[in-house]
Amino acid sequence: MKDQHLVTLNVNGSEHELVLESRRTLADTLRQDLGLTGTHLGCEHGICGACTVLLDGEPVRACLVFGVQADGHEVRTVEGLARGDELNDLQQAFSRHHGLQCGFCTPGFLMLAEAYLSTGPEADPDEVREVVSANLCRCTGYQGIVEAVTEVAAERRGEAKTAHD
Amino acid sequence: MTDTPGPGAAQVGRRVPRKEDHRLLAGDARFGADVQFPRIVHARMVRSPIAHGTVLRVDAAAARELPGVVDVVTAEDLPGDPHIPVRLEVAGTDLGERLQPVLAARTVRYVGEPLAVVVAEDPYVAEDAAELVEIEIDELEVLLDAGRAQGDDIVADFGLGYGDVDSAFEGAAHVIGMDVAVQRHSAVPMEPRALTVGYTHATGCLEIFGSTKVPAFNRQVLAGLLGVDEATIRMHAVDAGGGFGVRGEFYPEDFLIPWLARRLRRPVSWVEDRAEHLVAVNHSREQRHRIEVAVDDEGTILGLRDDVRHDNGAYVRTHGVIVPELTLAMLPGPYRVPAYAGRVRVALTNKTPCGTYRAPGRFEGTMAREQLLDLVAAELGMDRVELRRRNLLAREELPLTRAMHTLGTDVVLDSGDYVGLLDRALSRVDELGWRDLLARGRAEGRVLGQGVSMFLEKSGLGPHDTADVEITSTGRIRVHSGGTSLGQGIETVLAQVVADQFTVSVDLVDVVNGDTMLQPYGTGSWASRSTVVAGSAVLGAGRAVAERVRELGAQLLEAPPEDVEIADGEVRIRGAATNSRSLAEVWRAAQPGSPWLGAGEPAGLSARHRFSVDHMTYPYGAHVCLVEVDPGSGGVTVLRYLVAYEVGRAVNPALVEGQLRGGVAQGVGGALFEEFRYDESGQPQSTTFMDYLMPTASEIPPVDVVLCEDAPAATNPLGARGAGEGGLTGAGAALASAVSDAIGLPAMTGLPLDPETLVAAMARPATVRDRLRTDGIS
Numbered sequence: 007m008k009d010q011h012l013v014t015l016n017v018n019g020s021e022h023e024l025v026l027e028s029r030r031t032l033a034d035t036l037r038q039d040l041g042l043t044g045t046h047l048g049c050e051h052g053i054c055g056a057c058t059v060l061l062d063g064e065p066v067r068a069c070l071v072f073g074v075q076a077d078g079h080e081v082r083t084v085e086g087l088a089r090g091d092e093l094n095d096l097q098q099a100f101s102r103h104h105g106l107q108c109g110f111c112t113p114g115f116l117m118l119a120e121a122y123l124s125t126g127p128e129a130d131p132d133e134v135r136e137v138v139s140a141n142l143c144r145c146t147g148y149q150g151i152v153e154a155v156t157e158v159a160a161e162r163r164g165e166a167k168t169a170h171d
Numbered sequence: 172m173t174d175t176p177g178p179g180a181a182q183v184g185r186r187v188p189r190k191e192d193h194r195l196l197a198g199d200a201r202f203g204a205d206v207q208f209p210r211i212v213h214a215r216m217v218r219s220p221i222a223h224g225t226v227l228r229v230d231a232a233a234a235r236e237l238p239g240v241v242d243v244v245t246a247e248d249l250p251g252d253p254h255i256p257v258r259l260e261v262a263g264t265d266l267g268e269r270l271q272p273v274l275a276a277r278t279v280r281y282v283g284e285p286l287a288v289v290v291a292e293d294p295y296v297a298e299d300a301a302e303l304v305e306i307e308i309d310e311l312e313v314l315l316d317a318g319r320a321q322g323d324d325i326v327a328d329f330g331l332g333y334g335d336v337d338s339a340f341e342g343a344a345h346v347i348g349m350d351v352a353v354q355r356h357s358a359v360p361m362e363p364r365a366l367t368v369g370y371t372h373a374t375g376c377l378e379i380f381g382s383t384k385v386p387a388f389n390r391q392v393l394a395g396l397l398g399v400d401e402a403t404i405r406m407h408a409v410d411a412g413g414g415f416g417v418r419g420e421f422y423p424e425d426f427l428i429p430w431l432a433r434r435l436r437r438p439v440s441w442v443e444d445r446a447e448h449l450v451a452v453n454h455s456r457e458q459r460h461r462i463e464v465a466v467d468d469e470g471t472i473l474g475l476r477d478d479v480r481h482d483n484g485a486y487v488r489t490h491g492v493i494v495p496e497l498t499l500a501m502l503p504g505p506y507r508v509p510a511y512a513g514r515v516r517v518a519l520t521n522k523t524p525c526g527t528y529r530a531p532g533r534f535e536g537t538m539a540r541e542q543l544l545d546l547v548a549a550e551l552g553m554d555r556v557e558l559r560r561r562n563l564l565a566r567e568e569l570p571l572t573r574a575m576h577t578l579g580t581d582v583v584l585d586s587g588d589y590v591g592l593l594d595r596a597l598s599r600v601d602e603l604g605w606r607d608l609l610a611r612g613r614a615e616g617r618v619l620g621q622g623v624s625m626f627l628e629k630s631g632l633g634p635h636d637t638a639d640v641e642i643t644s645t646g647r648i649r650v651h652s653g654g655t656s657l658g659q660g661i662e663t664v665l666a667q668v669v670a671d672q673f674t675v676s677v678d679l680v681d682v683v684n685g686d687t688m689l690q691p692y693g694t695g696s697w698a699s700r701s702t703v704v705a706g707s708a709v710l711g712a713g714r715a716v717a718e719r720v721r722e723l724g725a726q727l728l729e730a731p732p733e734d735v736e737i738a739d740g741e742v743r744i745r746g747a748a749t750n751s752r753s754l755a756e757v758w759r760a761a762q763p764g765s766p767w768l769g770a771g772e773p774a775g776l777s778a779r780h781r782f783s784v785d786h787m788t789y790p791y792g793a794h795v796c797l798v799e800v801d802p803g804s805g806g807v808t809v810l811r812y813l814v815a816y817e818v819g820r821a822v823n824p825a826l827v828e829g830q831l832r833g834g835v836a837q838g839v840g841g842a843l844f845e846e847f848r849y850d851e852s853g854q855p856q857s858t859t860f861m862d863y864l865m866p867t868a869s870e871i872p873p874v875d876v877v878l879c880e881d882a883p884a885a886t887n888p889l890g891a892r893g894a895g896e897g898g899l900t901g902a903g904a905a906l907a908s909a910v911s912d913a914i915g916l917p918a919m920t921g922l923p924l925d926p927e928t929l930v931a932a933m934a935r936p937a938t939v940r941d942r943l944r945t946d947g948i949s
Contacts, residue, residue, distance in 0.1 A: 029295065043205035044198020046412070048361045049445040053860035056361060084198035093196055101192040104829045108658025109195025110202065110362040110412030139867035142860070144361045144413050145658055147832035148868035 013077035018086030026073040035073035044084040055141030058114040065121040084113035105150030129159030182667040186825040200410040203365035203381025208438035215297035217287035219279035222521040222853025224308035234303040239296035246276035257491040271486035280485035283450030313521040313853040317482035320518030327517040331499040333574035334510025339474025348463025351539040352921035355457035356845040362412020363443040370432040383411040384419025385695035406687040414657030416527035453526030457482035460539035479515040484524035497532030500577035504627040530896040541904035542918040549917030563589040596793040596815035618800040620913025624904035630893025631703030633784040637692035638708035641777030646755030653693020654705035655685035672713035675740040699893025711780030788884035790892035792816035794905035805926035815877035819884040819892035834898020842906040
């Protein structure tokens, strides 16, 4: 007998009721059950970070979280970043700075960076480098990723400041 | 940063934003594991837990009984005795006896070798069932050291060279030699392999998603093994999460998954996990060199010898023995070497089989040769750079034919200015203030060193590639190319090439790479060849279509063809922008039934062009770096890194720089961290990312790039040299050079430059002589 549970996930603002086996990972739930294949599995043991998503705003490895653990929580994936066809500022900065090549690790870096940026960091390049060293990229040498995150942090700080003024 | 040229501006040569980016950033890309079919089943490989042994029993009875299991197959279920064929033959070698079987029947030769496949309705159940397959193996003695291989374990023993080497060595003032070893490591792309295969029994057609690199070749192999016509197999274009040489070669799974889809008449999905990937996908790099050089008192090279032991793992796979052949053929590099003899013995051991990894054979050979040059400089009391400058081939000595061949072509070094490039690299380093940084750091007592390496690369391998270009109903331009998208940005590059034929933005161009139905004649993406060869094919096809558009457009405009031009995606009378026809209008005029389409004229606006080339083009470059060694831990920090690279002509400089930077990151990993280790029984010790250490952002410094376009290639109409590998080729050598400079050794004898090695090296006696002896350098 499969050990199944009825869970409710809020993913990118939409509610989903799912029957999940207790051992099914959040990554497989998103990819297989919801068709959100933008979340990628690179190692399935929590090192590479390609599967990073936000769980109630915090970055988690979706390969190390079970789908049932997300019951009643909010999940944000890479599919939730763009507004329609328009990429958000961070996505655009990744492209501008050539911060992606094959793009397989990219959703994980984007979600990791979104979590970091949501803290309103000062974000000098050294700190950004330290933060993004949580994930692995095999194509870019990381330079464009660091530049993109650093630039967007400054832009968002500027906007926040303007809004405050 | 990218720039977006306005309409009408040339696209080639610009930092055009990548066409691939939007779908990849939005999460809309389609990788092999993202493709779904109704009623799909999931395969799981059962792999040998033993490095060498006789298979006594593979019992699947318990696995078959698990609810949800659809099928379990072992070697005895397979048709015939399928083996993985060699794709890249080396003349004079016969490897037939040592090809890898699709599933092991009687003998297993490495941990990870496929023994059975389980298929289930659910991937979790497939994994459960795989664990229920009982395996009984009688263990045999393991061979793990290529240097101890004898008899049948030496699968090839061959040499390359030219000139009278013996005389060169006999008369030389100095003969200097050393041993240099490079450890086993490999590409390890972020996406593990994945195959999704659909099968329609009514038509007998297979739809394959995930075979990205050489799809046309893989289709041919698969058709042969299945005994079906190639036309019944379609390899689809999908995104690929990094290739670097290992992805997309024909592996056992590339037979098994389509074969299972036919057997079960159901779609089958197979997704490799990372633990499998690290033991199943081609390893690379493991070589031991005994290299020696004859020089005169001024350090001029008179002759070069190398005796290489190459560990190829348990079988010969698709690459045959091409990697060691490349090592030998490219070993003299950019230097004036009057006489050369290289020999290699390729050994089979009880480890994962090997193949190419970005800069195959050259990363290893460059490491050996450049360490030897560092040692010569130390022995003769010369400056390392001066020694190199003295021996680099001069511009006027090119082209140069070396009486050797590799990849089936003669080695003909085309144009170049090797000394000029070295000078540009070093003057940039001075501008960046490295000299001061080094001096100040050393004054503070820090253990710092600067390293330099020169390398020669090869690229643009033919013999041919084919491209189709067509105009579509809304006036867009479509390219069906034989290159494949492995993440390098080739869609953008090809779009740039064709966009200039119609003076449009790349936004109006759609590129599909590697779909065998749309382009059955592709040669694939490897050997830094796509921009050069596929790009030249696209250029030819684009020109032909533009010519047809001009011809038909002239009829529509009722003007002679010589009076019309194509500009901004329109055909118009020269100098009269108001009188024009859009590409869509010209397309409509070319449809069947159109009064403009003459009897016997083919409908549509399309052309196929094949570009053929006999010789490769040889890019070259220099790596310069600054490192710091922690005297306590032996840890190496890379502080600064610079690559100077001759690319002939950069179609998209941002993408070239990206290739070089990414290559450096892999080079830092290969030089400092990455190693597939085995214990004494042949059990792999690097099976997770906790043991196989790939560099993170913290280990990779910003990389300065000096992108040179001083020597356009004469072998192709774009003037381009390939750029896929040069970021990696010289990295091991440059980092070793920097480390030896830091800790006061004349040269390093191997990679990786790990803490254990460096702590031991630093603990040795202080005089250079003693260090030479204890390091095993003669």
